Amino acid sequence: MRSKKKIPVFTTDEEAEEFVASADLTEYDLSDFVVAPIKFVRPLPNTFVPDDLLDKVRERARQQGVSPDQFIERALEEAVEDTHR
Numbered sequence: 001m002r003s004k005k006k007i008p009v010f011t012t013d014e015e016a017e018e019f020v021a022s023a024d025l026t027e028y029d030l031s032d033f034v035v036a037p038i039k040f041v042r043p044l045p046n047t048f049v050p051d052d053l054l055d056k057v058r059e060r061a062r063q064q065g066v067s068p069d070q071f072i073e074r075a076l077e078e079a080v081e082d083t084h085r
Contacts, residue, residue, distance in 0.1 A: 004029040 005028045010016040049057070054068075061071035 007028050007030070008019065010019065057071055058068050061068045064071060066074075
């Protein structure tokens with residue numbers, strides 16, 4: 001059995017894109033790879049958040065150690081799941 005090649009280290013997205021577009025991945029050792037979940041989210045059309053509110057969201061997200069997008073997602077989930085309102 002022939003030993004498989006190691007995946008090169010890339011310094012830019014362009015290098016990685018070129019590699020994937022041109023390489024035969026069956027020749028490479030992918031045993032260290034792990035499955036990464038990908039979440040596709042549709043943006044809300046024409047959503048406007050005033051700057052002062054967005055600043056507050058960013059600050060709260062920073063305090064909680066999450067991105068503003070994650071903070072907003074959690075807040076929306078809590079709002080629609082709250083049955084006491």
